[in-house]
Amino acid sequence: MTVLSLSDFKQFSSEKMKKNNLFQTPRFFCDVYGFEPGQVQKGHVHGEQDKIYIVLDGQGTFQVGGEEKVLGSGQAVMAPAGAEHGVRNHTQQRLSVLVFVAPNPS
Amino acid sequence: MTVLSLSDFKQFSSEKMKKNNLFQTPRFFCDVYGFEPGQVQKGHVHGEQDKIYIVLDGQGTFQVGGEEKVLGSGQAVMAPAGAEHGVRNHTQQRLSVLVFVAPNPS
Numbered sequence: 001m002t003v004l005s006l007s008d009f010k011q012f013s014s015e016k017m018k019k020n021n022l023f024q025t026p027r028f029f030c031d032v033y034g035f036e037p038g039q040v041q042k043g044h045v046h047g048e049q050d051k052i053y054i055v056l057d058g059q060g061t062f063q064v065g066g067e068e069k070v071l072g073s074g075q076a077v078m079a080p081a082g083a084e085h086g087v088r089n090h091t092q093q094r095l096s097v098l099v100f101v102a103p104n105p106s
Numbered sequence: 107m108t109v110l111s112l113s114d115f116k117q118f119s120s121e122k123m124k125k126n127n128l129f130q131t132p133r134f135f136c137d138v139y140g141f142e143p144g145q146v147q148k149g150h151v152h153g154e155q156d157k158i159y160i161v162l163d164g165q166g167t168f169q170v171g172g173e174e175k176v177l178g179s180g181q182a183v184m185a186p187a188g189a190e191h192g193v194r195n196h197t198q199q200r201l202s203v204l205v206f207v208a209p210n211p212s
Contacts, residue, residue, distance in 0.1 A: 003183050004181065004183070006160070006181070023182075025156045030158055050131045052136055062107075071109055074111055076111075077107060077110070100158075100206050102133045
């Protein structure tokens with residue numbers, strides 16, 4: 001029984017948004033994404049995966065389908081399979097996002 | 107694009123632990139469980155689902171397999187398919203837990 005602390009997974013990279021994996025099985029993965037100011041996860045589509053984004057710290061601009069909204073700490077959105085989605089840290093502060101994806105595409 | 111706030115899903119029931127659903131698809135569901143002091147989710151097994159518990163507020167005693175550990179806010183644990191798991195709010199404060207299960211058994 002491995003207990004993880006989210007705070008240990010709020011890691012960042014100056015090069016690009018950083019994906020920090022907490023858990024993965026064939027059925028799902030759970031990451032914390034770290035975005036420095038200005039970093040993005042470009043819009044992309046998963047044909048067979050649904051994804052949830054939950055903001056842990058900071059604010060970001062989230063795109064799902066043709067829409068964009070600004071989410072802050074404690075807010076969540078789902079990108080169903082087939083919907084283009086992405087994230088942009090438009091702020092001057094770091095952004096940490098909890099991410100669930102199922103099933104695991106890898 | 108529906109934006110949800112976790113705070114709206116931290117709901118409780120005096121009768122038993124309350125399951126508040128944020129998102130569900132055939133691929134997963136994501137709930138916030140609310141435990142009043144003393145409330146439990148009894149140990150149980152899913153044959154084909156993996157589950158993640160992440161504590162949002164409070165503290166609880168989490169069981170996975172034969173082990174029990176106390177988790178607090180920001181801590182997470184996974185119960186893989188086949189492992190007995192449950193939760194007990196052994197404290198005098200409310201406990202809110204973010205739960206992610208894949209695939210959706212229903």
